[in-house]
Amino acid sequence: MEPLQRFLIVSAVLFATGLYGALSLRNVVVVLMGIELMFNGVNVAMVALSRYVVPATLAANPGSATDSALRTVLTGQVFAAFIITVAAAEVAVGLAIVLALYRSRETVDITDASSMKQ
């Protein structure tokens, strides 16, 4: 099995686990955790693709970049770093909403927070 495939399998498992948690569990905190898992699955996929696929694609076009430049292409890694940062901010906001919800409703059950339908 190629290394890329292994990474992608791990990524998919992480994403699917997170998705299941986000869509099926009732506790808001656990839902947020599920979302974090999905982020991490995406991050793994980004870094893996950046490491294995992008250099190969560039190498297929000789003359488009020098060999040293190829080794320093870090687009996926940079994206992953950004996602981690944004996820941290998002968790902060999410937990604040959870707190506000708990204060007004005395519950963290997501199915009780259905006032969006109005």
Add this chain to the structure above:
Amino acid sequence: MIPEPAVWAIILLPLGSLALIAFVIRPFFNRAARLSGYITILALLGSLALSGWALKSALGHEGPIGFTLHPWLTLGGPTSATGFTFRVGLLLDPLSAIMLVVVSGVSLMVQVYSQGYMRGDPGYSRYFAFMSLFTASMLGLVLARNLIMLYVFWELVGLCSYLLIGFWYHRPAAAAAAKKAFIVTRLGDFGFLLALLYLYFHRASFVAAGLDPFDIADLHRAVATGAIGGMVVTWLAVGVFAGAAGKSAQFPLHVWLPDAMEGPTPVSSLIHAATMVAAGVFLVARLYPVFVASQMAMNVVAVIGGFTALFAATMGLVMNDIKRVMAYSTVSQLGYMMLALGVGAPVAAIFHLFNHAFFKCLLFLGAGSVNHATGTFNMQFMGGLRRVQPWTYATVLVAGLSLAGIFPLSGFWSKDEVLVAAWRGGTAFSQVVFWLAMAAVFLTAFYAFRMMFLTFHGQFRGGVEAEQGGHASGEHRVHLAESPAVMVFPMVVLGIAAVVSGFLANPVVDLGPIPKHWFAEFLGGALGETHPQKTSLGVAVVSMLVALGGIGLAWAMYGTRVLSPQRVGRALRPLHTLLTQRYYMDHLYERAIVSRGFYKGACQALEKFDDNFVDRAVNMVGWFSRNTGHSVRRLQTGQVQLYGVGIVLGIIVILAVYLIGQ
């Protein structure tokens, strides 16, 4: 030779008078409303002088005087294959020169008369503004070289007649009459419009010959050279004639003219003499070569004209309203002009138009003068007026004799030419219309003198006070006296014209400075009638005798009362009823066509369609949206996770489609 700006000024002077009255006098100096009348008269004096100059130029010039053609509207680029440029310009030829003099001269007389007749009317300025526009439109119509330009002025004439017939718009009858005139003439105008569109669709054959389809001179040339022919010309001529029949009140579109009496009397006078109804005859004469090219169109014109001449005259026999008698008389005389055109005598038609303009205008002014004294138009309450209104009596008598066609007054000369033309027409149709016209001569003389005897002879029968049962309202009052000089003066001028216009314009022998048959020679060349009509002593004598017979019968019935009109009426009761009911034509139009056919038939069908299809479609859209919303609303649970599932499923579907597509 008259320069082009001077010819434009003939139209622009009355138009300027309209602008001055509408934008300066009425908003700012409405207290000095009499200024409006003076301005109109001055403008028309200018127009008349310039028209005289134009006539002099046309007399000294061989063929039509064409002026510069100005590009007006270009469609699709002038160089492209489908492109087309409309050009406007003036055409001064003998026909338009004569019409110019008639229109501006008669209009001027009417304006002078209106000074007296309309004095003190609250709409005095408005009246003269409309009259200026009316005259300007007619002058423009006469001078137009381009059919589109002619059509614009044609419709303006229709608009002005609407405005003036409905001048006293607060009277329901006047408002209805104005509407009727507008709608009925519009029916005819629709035919004219179709003819113009037809011409536009056939423009290729003109362009190929280097001609402009809307240029009147080019149209004549196209017919002469055969660039168009056959059914194209026939349809074109019939369409144009439909417009002319509407404007000139020919059967079956004559119903608007008798109702047009609701306007002020000078307006009727102008409409009947020079402006509105003359436009139809003028149009046919203007496009005469097109009609000549189609024998079928000529026959239509002749038969409609001849029939109208007799048909309208019969209705004139029994009317009690003096203005209605004259209205049917106008319809009948227009029929004469049309039949003259139809049997190939355009000169006789225009000659009759020329003479008729003067004596018919005079008759209406006389009716207004009589109304001034008695307060009514109903002849049953008049009588004996010749003693109190000697000037009116004398002038109306001249006009009546002229209308009846008595030697040597103007009507005799032109009516005789029309009859001779029909007699010598050479086709079966012209024979038929000759006898129709001859019968109409008798009836014309009868109703003209019935009107004379009822109005001016015998004893006075009380005027408006008797009509309304002894208590006349303040507006109309019996005031037996001659009309003021400002009203009598134009009548005398027109009376002189009614005496001499026939003989001086087209004398049968050389008269010093006036050569023999100059009118026919002058006009004949322009209209393609090269050999002037020969007079026929036989026809002249017979028509004179017939007319005298009509006068004699009128005298017997209404002068001496040897024959009691009541007993004649009773003896011929069904006929009498048919005539007083105007052949039930108005009933047919108003009850059957408009009320039943249009309101009950077409409008109700449309209402059903509106209810059942249009409204239902709108309701269906609303119902569908509401019910869709009703069912879709359930999906909106507020459960975030459910939305999430939706999003995921959506993504899966998109991905699946994408992958399958690959």
